[in-house]
Amino acid sequence: MIKNEFIEVARVSEISDGKMKHVEVDGKEVAIANVGGKFYAISDRCGHMNALLSMGNLTGNTVTCPFHGAKFDVVNGKKL
DSSP states (O other), rough: OTTTOOOOOOGGGOOOOOOEEEEOOOOEEEEEEEEEEEEEEESBTTTTTBBBBSSSSEETTTTEEEOOOOOEETTTOOOO
Protein backbone atom coordinates (compact mmCIF):
# COMPACT_ATOMS: atom_id res chain seq x y z
CA MET A 1 0.00 0.00 0.00
CA ILE A 2 1.24 3.49 -0.86
CA LYS A 3 1.31 5.92 2.07
CA ASN A 4 -1.72 8.25 2.08
CA GLU A 5 -3.56 5.99 -0.35
CA PHE A 6 -7.23 5.40 0.40
CA ILE A 7 -8.50 1.82 0.28
CA GLU A 8 -12.23 1.11 0.21
CA VAL A 9 -13.05 -1.37 2.96
CA ALA A 10 -16.80 -0.84 3.40
CA ARG A 11 -19.69 1.34 2.36
CA VAL A 12 -21.02 3.96 4.76
CA SER A 13 -24.38 2.17 4.78
CA GLU A 14 -22.74 -1.04 6.09
CA ILE A 15 -21.73 0.46 9.46
CA SER A 16 -24.58 2.09 11.37
CA ASP A 17 -23.98 4.82 13.93
CA GLY A 18 -22.66 3.23 17.12
CA LYS A 19 -21.53 0.03 15.35
CA MET A 20 -18.21 -1.44 14.23
CA LYS A 21 -17.01 -3.68 11.44
CA HIS A 22 -13.97 -5.97 11.20
CA VAL A 23 -11.91 -5.61 8.01
CA GLU A 24 -8.47 -6.72 6.86
CA VAL A 25 -6.09 -4.36 5.07
CA ASP A 26 -2.70 -5.55 3.87
CA GLY A 27 -2.85 -8.45 6.32
CA LYS A 28 -3.73 -6.23 9.29
CA GLU A 29 -6.98 -6.59 11.22
CA VAL A 30 -8.76 -3.28 11.61
CA ALA A 31 -11.96 -2.23 13.39
CA ILE A 32 -13.91 0.52 11.64
CA ALA A 33 -16.17 2.39 14.08
CA ASN A 34 -18.99 4.80 13.26
CA VAL A 35 -19.30 7.44 15.99
CA GLY A 36 -21.94 10.02 15.16
CA GLY A 37 -21.35 9.68 11.42
CA LYS A 38 -17.56 9.93 11.69
CA PHE A 39 -15.54 6.82 10.91
CA TYR A 40 -12.44 5.75 12.81
CA ALA A 41 -10.01 2.87 12.23
CA ILE A 42 -8.04 1.17 15.00
CA SER A 43 -6.30 -2.16 15.46
CA ASP A 44 -9.00 -4.79 15.94
CA ARG A 45 -7.04 -6.88 18.45
CA CYS A 46 -6.96 -6.36 22.19
CA GLY A 47 -3.42 -6.80 23.48
CA HIS A 48 -4.51 -8.81 26.53
CA MET A 49 -6.33 -11.85 25.13
CA ASN A 50 -6.11 -11.09 21.37
CA ALA A 51 -9.89 -10.58 21.26
CA LEU A 52 -11.56 -8.85 18.33
CA LEU A 53 -12.51 -5.40 19.61
CA SER A 54 -15.11 -5.14 16.83
CA MET A 55 -17.05 -7.84 18.72
CA GLY A 56 -17.13 -5.64 21.83
CA ASN A 57 -19.51 -2.86 22.83
CA LEU A 58 -19.15 0.65 21.44
CA THR A 59 -20.49 3.41 23.71
CA GLY A 60 -19.79 6.87 22.37
CA ASN A 61 -16.16 6.72 21.30
CA THR A 62 -15.23 3.93 23.77
CA VAL A 63 -15.03 0.28 22.78
CA THR A 64 -15.01 -2.36 25.52
CA CYS A 65 -13.14 -5.63 24.96
CA PRO A 66 -15.63 -8.54 24.85
CA PHE A 67 -13.29 -10.84 26.83
CA HIS A 68 -12.04 -8.87 29.80
CA GLY A 69 -13.55 -5.38 29.72
CA ALA A 70 -10.52 -3.27 28.78
CA LYS A 71 -11.60 0.02 27.22
CA PHE A 72 -10.11 1.81 24.22
CA ASP A 73 -10.80 5.19 22.61
CA VAL A 74 -11.63 4.60 18.92
CA VAL A 75 -10.71 8.20 18.05
CA ASN A 76 -7.04 7.74 18.95
CA GLY A 77 -6.72 3.97 19.69
CA LYS A 78 -5.38 4.53 23.19
CA LYS A 79 -6.22 2.28 26.14
CA LEU A 80 -8.36 4.07 28.73
